[in-house]
Amino acid sequence: MSPETLFQARRNYGLRLAAAVTIGLTMEVGRGVILPPLAAVIALQLLAMPGPAPKAKTVIGLLVIMAGASMLAYLVAVATVDYWVLYAIGVGLLYLWSFFLAVRPKTAPMGAMALTMVIVVTALSAASTGVAILLVWELLTSVVVGIFLVFFVHAIFPHHGPAAAAQVPQWQSVEVASLRAILATVIILPLHLYLTSSGVAAMVILITVATMLRQPGLADSTRYGTNYAIGNLIGGLLAAFAITLVFAREEFLVFVAVVLAASLFMSRRLEQAKSHAQVLFPGYVAFALLFGLVFSPLTQGQEVNYVQRVAQIVAAAVYALAAISIAIPVAKRWFGRIQRRKSALNP
Helix, strand or coil: CCHHHHHHHHHHHHHHHHHHHHHHHHHHHHHCCCCCCHHHHHHHHHHCCCCCCCCHHHHHHHHHHHHHHHHHHHHHHHHCCCCHHHHHHHHHHHHHHHHHHHCCCCCHHHHHHHHHHHHHHHHHHHHCHHHHHHHHHHHHHHHHHHHHHHHHHHHHCCCCCCCCCCCCCCCCCHHHHHHHHHHHHHHHHHHHHHHHHHCHHHHHHHHHHHHHHCCCCHHHHHHHHHHHHHHHHHHHHHHHHHHHHHHHCCCHHHHHHHHHHHHHHHHHHHHHCHHHHHHHHHHHHHHHHHHHHCCCCCCCCCCCCHHHHHHHHHHHHHHHHHHHHHHHHHHHHHHHHHHHHHHHHCC
């Protein structure tokens, strides 16, 4: 790839991210949806890899999985709201299914999106059961908006050069995927039950832990936890500064200008320092999420404490890492027994 093509590819990559976040936040805040940052966050996740737009088959699969996960999470949240044992079982089964998809190579993107929707729907249902009947429809509408943004920004700022090489995950067998899904569910479910009463605030923390638990190993999870904490601090500070500017002059053009400036700033940093993407990209998502949540009907009028939010994320990461450290020896012994049994049955 020539230097000119490489420069254009990097520039268009950053512009796609900035355009998706700016348009997504502006459109969703203007529509007054329950979760304004969801479309922008979904678009960011799909645009993370600097390659061409996803294929139609992939998009259809994502839509089906996200719709199914949303409906199941909605039914569990509404049907078991007064029965915590049944609620724990239902949410646990949803996590088990989502993690199983997330740790397998072919279904990893679908699993990641399923986890996001399970967490978002259950967290928002806990925050306000009065809007539960409208919850799933609004969330799925935001999902469609997010996917539309991906194709829209790719049309304006097309990808140049070959597609990015896919990374092959370390864990591929059904046995290992099942074991990892069980362990991840056992780790995250107590945290989910503890944070359920926190509603929207719990969503950010649970998404962090769920993403950590999808990492291939403890070392990756540890590194991800550290990077995510730093990224959230950067994103939180940027969101706090941006919100201060918007509230100083509550005008539409000021809102758009501030979001565009912040998005271009983060996109430019990602273009120039791709080696720091593990810190900058979580920070980008944190900015979109924390900034957009301020304009949610569920949180308007409430002060968002960014320092406290980052501290909660760090505490949850420490809990997850401690649980993983305990679970890994158990998992190794368990998987060793499975392998020995298979060897004995197939000498």
